[in-house]
Amino acid sequence: DIQMTQSPPSLSASLGDKVTITCQASQNINKYIAWYQQKPGKAPGLLIHYTSTLVSGIPSRFSGSGSGRDYSFSISNVESEDIASYYCLQYDNSWTFGGGTKLELK
Amino acid sequence: QVTLKESGPGILQPSQTLSLTCTFSGFSLSTYGMGVGWIRQPSGKGLEWLANIWWDDDKYYNPSLKNRLTISKDTSNNQAFLKITNVDTADTATYYCARIRRGGGVFAYWGQGTLVTVSS
Numbered sequence: 133d134i135q136m137t138q139s140p141p142s143l144s145a146s147l148g149d150k151v152t153i154t155c156q157a158s159q160n161i162n163k164y165i166a167w168y169q170q171k172p173g174k175a176p177g178l179l180i181h182y183t184s185t186l187v188s189g190i191p192s193r194f195s196g197s198g199s200g201r202d203y204s205f206s207i208s209n210v211e212s213e214d215i216a217s218y219y220c221l222q223y224d225n226s227w228t229f230g231g232g233t234k235l236e237l238k
Numbered sequence: 239q240v241t242l243k244e245s246g247p248g249i250l251q252p253s254q255t256l257s258l259t260c261t262f263s264g265f266s267l268s269t270y271g272m273g274v275g276w277i278r279q280p281s282g283k284g285l286e287w288l289a290n291i292w293w294d295d296d297k298y299y300n301p302s303l304k305n306r307l308t309i310s311k312d313t314s315n316n317q318a319f320l321k322i323t324n325v326d327t328a329d330t331a332t333y334y335c336a337r338i339r340r341g342g343g344v345f346a347y348w349g350q351g352t353l354v355t356v357s358s
Contacts, residue, residue, distance in 0.1 A: 175348035223343040227287040
């Protein structure tokens with residue numbers, strides 16, 4: 133089984149900050165990683181797939197990068213609507229979510 | 239427009255079997271490449287993938303739960319199902335179904351989730 137180690141578990145940011153979340157896979161996942169945003173009481177929403185491909189309609193302040201085992205997700209110029217939890221998902225070999233990162237306002 | 243909606247018993251007792259239904263529209267599970275997956279989330283915790291079923295009836299299960307899970311579909315009624323046997327309090331969670339496509343591999347469309355509580 134592929135394990136996904138996501139960090140940090142929580143993150144505090146001010147409006148306008150850039151924040152970065154990382155996910156490390158237990159083996160090479162060939163860029164098959166997606167990122168989700170989840171707000172309280174709601175289902176997760178897909179933001180990015182295949183490492184860096186933005187879903188249609190998602191603002192360009194969201195971005196992803198990485199290769200091999202190491203991947204990152206960034207939000208530049210954090211806005212109040214970005215306050216949420218974020219999860220990575222590897223889908224190279226079966227499916228595994230990272231543990232999540234809760235983004236809060238400083 | 240793709241929509242999915244989960245339904246379940248709400249509450250059940252330990253050792254019982256949990257039966258969940260996902261009713262969807264906007265796509266067909268008889269179409270090449272289409273699939274439905276189940277994901278759960280205990281309150282305040284992270285997401286856990288459970289199982290996927292594909293248009294060709296291929297099935298994939300989370301290895302840690304495989305012995306307790308059964309996924310199935312009713313193509314004519316646009317439904318997918320998940321059964322979890324011998325539940326205990328650790329199975330208390332919101333259960334989501336989501337659409338997945340071969341070639342994409344990600345859960346792009348999600349239902350609203352259904353809360354299942356296991357309690358004696």
